[in-house]
Amino acid sequence: MTELKKIEMIRRLAGPASPIGDDCAVLEWPGSREDFLVTTDLFLEDVHFLRRTHGPADAGRKALARGLSDIAAMGGTPRWCFVSLALAAWADEKWLRGFYAGLLALARRNGVELAGGDLARDRRLACDVTVIGSVPRGKALRRSGAKAGDGIYVSGVLGGSSLGLLNRRGKEWKRHLHPEPRLELGRYLRGKATACMDLSDGLSIDLHRLCVESGLAAVLDRPLPVFHGAGLDQALHGGEDYELLFTAPSGKRIPALWGGLPLTRIGTMESGKAGAIDFFGQKLKPKGYDHFQQL
Amino acid sequence: MTELKKIEMIRRLAGPASPIGDDCAVLEWPGSREDFLVTTDLFLEDVHFLRRTHGPADAGRKALARGLSDIAAMGGTPRWCFVSLALAAWADEKWLRGFYAGLLALARRNGVELAGGDLARDRRLACDVTVIGSVPRGKALRRSGAKAGDGIYVSGVLGGSSLGLLNRRGKEWKRHLHPEPRLELGRYLRGKATACMDLSDGLSIDLHRLCVESGLAAVLDRPLPVFHGAGLDQALHGGEDYELLFTAPSGKRIPALWGGLPLTRIGTMESGKAGAIDFFGQKLKPKGYDHFQQL
Numbered sequence: 294m295t296e297l298k299k300i301e302m303i304r305r306l307a308g309p310a311s312p313i314g315d316d317c318a319v320l321e322w323p324g325s326r327e328d329f330l331v332t333t334d335l336f337l338e339d340v341h342f343l344r345r346t347h348g349p350a351d352a353g354r355k356a357l358a359r360g361l362s363d364i365a366a367m368g369g370t371p372r373w374c375f376v377s378l379a380l381a382a383w384a385d386e387k388w389l390r391g392f393y394a395g396l397l398a399l400a401r402r403n404g405v406e407l408a409g410g411d412l413a414r415d416r417r418l419a420c421d422v423t424v425i426g427s428v429p430r431g432k433a434l435r436r437s438g439a440k441a442g443d444g445i446y447v448s449g450v451l452g453g454s455s456l457g458l459l460n461r462r463g464k465e466w467k468r469h470l471h472p473e474p475r476l477e478l479g480r481y482l483r484g485k486a487t488a489c490m491d492l493s494d495g496l497s498i499d500l501h502r503l504c505v506e507s508g509l510a511a512v513l514d515r516p517l518p519v520f521h522g523a524g525l526d527q528a529l530h531g532g533e534d535y536e537l538l539f540t541a542p543s544g545k546r547i548p549a550l551w552g553g554l555p556l557t558r559i560g561t562m563e564s565g566k567a568g569a570i571d572f573f574g575q576k577l578k579p580k581g582y583d584h585f586q587q588l
Numbered sequence: 589m590t591e592l593k594k595i596e597m598i599r600r601l602a603g604p605a606s607p608i609g610d611d612c613a614v615l616e617w618p619g620s621r622e623d624f625l626v627t628t629d630l631f632l633e634d635v636h637f638l639r640r641t642h643g644p645a646d647a648g649r650k651a652l653a654r655g656l657s658d659i660a661a662m663g664g665t666p667r668w669c670f671v672s673l674a675l676a677a678w679a680d681e682k683w684l685r686g687f688y689a690g691l692l693a694l695a696r697r698n699g700v701e702l703a704g705g706d707l708a709r710d711r712r713l714a715c716d717v718t719v720i721g722s723v724p725r726g727k728a729l730r731r732s733g734a735k736a737g738d739g740i741y742v743s744g745v746l747g748g749s750s751l752g753l754l755n756r757r758g759k760e761w762k763r764h765l766h767p768e769p770r771l772e773l774g775r776y777l778r779g780k781a782t783a784c785m786d787l788s789d790g791l792s793i794d795l796h797r798l799c800v801e802s803g804l805a806a807v808l809d810r811p812l813p814v815f816h817g818a819g820l821d822q823a824l825h826g827g828e829d830y831e832l833l834f835t836a837p838s839g840k841r842i843p844a845l846w847g848g849l850p851l852t853r854i855g856t857m858e859s860g861k862a863g864a865i866d867f868f869g870q871k872l873k874p875k876g877y878d879h880f881q882q883l
Contacts, residue, residue, distance in 0.1 A: 294681055299707055302681075306688045307702040318703040320668060320720070325620050333672045333718055335708045340674075373615060377628045377716040379635075380880075386589055386597075393601045407602040408613040411716070412594055413630045414879040421672040421706070421716035423628055425615070584709040585675075 296583045316363040316490050319433045327427040332363035338418040349391030351470050357396045360424030361474035362535045366491040368483040369428040373408040376422055379415035434489035439507035443487050443540040445560040452523030455531025472535035489539040495530045495581020501568050510565030513572045518557040532582040591878045611658040611785050614728045622722040627658035633713040644686025646765050652691045655719035656769035657830045661786040663778040664723040668703040671717055674710035729784035731801035738782050738835040740855040747818030750826025767830035784834040790825045790876020796863050805860030808867045813852045827877040
């Protein structure tokens with residue numbers, strides 16, 4: 294049972310009213326002019342980070358960056374975070390201090406307050422970060438809003454994080470270690486993009502998800518912006534780039550460069566089998582990161 | 589370094605404005621007549637539950653009950669929950685269905701919607717549940733509000749969960765397996781109690797925490813309401829009773845029985861060393877559950 298199928302099952306159990314399906318849940322609140330955005334992200338030793346390659350501050354920073362990227366994908370502003378931490382015996386006081394220092398530095402830079410959490414002890418380190426943000430009412434960017442004919446865009450360049458994980462050096466390793474949540478870009482895209490999500494698991498699986506939510510197919514027929522030195526497979530299927538994937542009407546002007554960040558059109562949304570992706574005439578299978586693909 | 593000391597360190601790192609210290613964070617939102625309550629609770633295999641004694645529905649129910657009890661302790665109403673789940677290989681589709689069935693049954697009974705989460709795979713099962721609730725502005729019950737002279741009360745009877753964990757049968761095992769969040773009682777106590785928290789780790793450590801937050805000492809000089817068959821040690825130090833511990837002015841009438849649930853005065857808040865507890869003339873050390881007490 295793949296991750297997509299597990300999530301689909303949970304979604305069915307949760308009932309038709311459940312907001313499961315986007316990077317964040319959008320919670321409406323009577324009397325508020327803002328909607329709330331909530332996201333939770335696991336950060337597990339040997340799954341999302343390695344003790345020997347991620348220093349404590351790197352780990353803390355990345356644990357939070359995942360959630361901030363989800364808020365960015367919805368066009369929101371992050372406000373509070375909550376950190377649940379199961380500490381392994383190896384994580385001493387120095388490690389704990391470093392972890393929170395890294396996490397809090399990124400939090401403060403983005404106006405986010407550490408507002409709570411939980412602590413326990415386990416054999417391996419496990420962390421879950423909840424981020425709560427806000428967005429003007431009804432303005433959240435969702436995966437489901439793409440229309441046939443919309444252009445498909447990505448920010449930045451792809452495959453760098455995956456390359457970095459492989460060779461653990463240079464700019465690509467820094468890219469893997471310190472992903473930069475695209476919060477300003479997300480807010481800029483409000484009212485311009487029709488659909489948006491962050492690239493956490495890889496373009497092929499994430500675009501597949503966006504297509505499924507929008508009930509459309511995608512045609513990729515333009516050059517991908519690839520990280521210098523990365524291969525096409527890394528750009529297509531490598532996870533953790535934390536760039537934004539979005540769609541916009543073909544008539545909407547999207548600048549090629551925004552605040553120094555390339556915004557590249559890579560294809561077009563089309564009617565067809567929901568979730569199907571055509572890559573230069575060939576069917577592209579969603580091969581990005583799936584925690585359960587070997588189960 | 590004990591759990592209390594770790595939390596104190598994180599609190600200092602988070603800064604003076606951080607709301608860390610209560611069962612939930614209280615988030616104020618411009619324009620809203622309600623404050624938001626947010627709590628996160630880890631639920632780990634071999635720490636908070638055992639695979640061989642907790643069925644999947646029991647595990648799902650309890651994973652959520654912990655957070656609902658935190659909302660109850662603040663006098664709030666739970667609204668949404670988020671479930672981050674790291675699945676072990678042994679947790680098959682049937683287990684996953686059962687887990688969510690148990691969790692969702694308790695959620696629906698309390699008007700709570702499953703609004704999101706995260707999924708990953710790990711060697712042991714780990715779960716983190718975030719619950720978001722609401723409370724009328726400024727009305728949240730906190731640990732810090734007790735005054736010298738206030739009576740100290742507990743709901744229900746204590747030590748049952750601890751006894752159940754020991755002998756795994758009868759009403760005490762049911763008590764351990766299916767704790768009942770005291771949501772209605774929490775709301776009833778708004779405007780009556782001066783301080784409140786839930787008894788998750790044991791009376792001695794939880795009352796110590798309430799005393800520290802209120803800057804007071806406590807004198808316990810009245811009989812404790814003890815679960816039938818449980819010993820005094822289990823009532824004083826046994827965790828997971830999930831009853832409410834609260835204080836109220838001596839002049840405030842607190843009924844001895846509320847909706848079938850005993851509310852028992854067990855002592856009085858007094859000025860003195862913050863956190864010190866006198867139990868019938870003897871100093872009571874906080875001996876409840878501490879994840880890090882052997883570190």
